[in-house]
């Protein structure tokens with residue numbers, strides 16, 4: 001099989017060079033010679049014996065990040081909020097106290113910033129714990 005390269009591509013995408021090891025894998029269609037529905041012969045000399053490998057324009061994509069916020073209310077005990085911050089958000093007792101008091105005094109406060117699915121799981125854990133204990137504590141996430 002003959003590999004035909006995009007003119008913009010300066011290197012073999014399979015080469016074991018730095019860019020290949022650190023970068024994202026090639027994406028997009030890989031067109032090969034045997035893309036004839038199995039009718040023609042495989043291997044060298046086939047009619048469309050080429051493949052195009054396209055490297056992504058941007059190599060790494062940062063995940064979208066979400067802030068997880070606690071909202072104040074008049075009924076959830078302070079100690080419950082502190083324990084949530086320690087358990088769900090892995091805060092020290094001191095940081096948990098500081099964040100809880102910030103929410104208490106300002107109405108809202110940030111517990112952390114995470115990729116979508118991590119943020120969603122934390123919101124669910126807080127809301128489940130609050131519901132179970134019959135506290136009206138609210139936790140939300142917002143795109144950063």
Ligand code: TYC
Nearest residue numbers: 070071072073076078103104
């Ligand atoms: N305001 C609550 C109280 O006085 C404490 C509290 C703090 C509740 C933070 C919710 O997200 C919260 N008991």
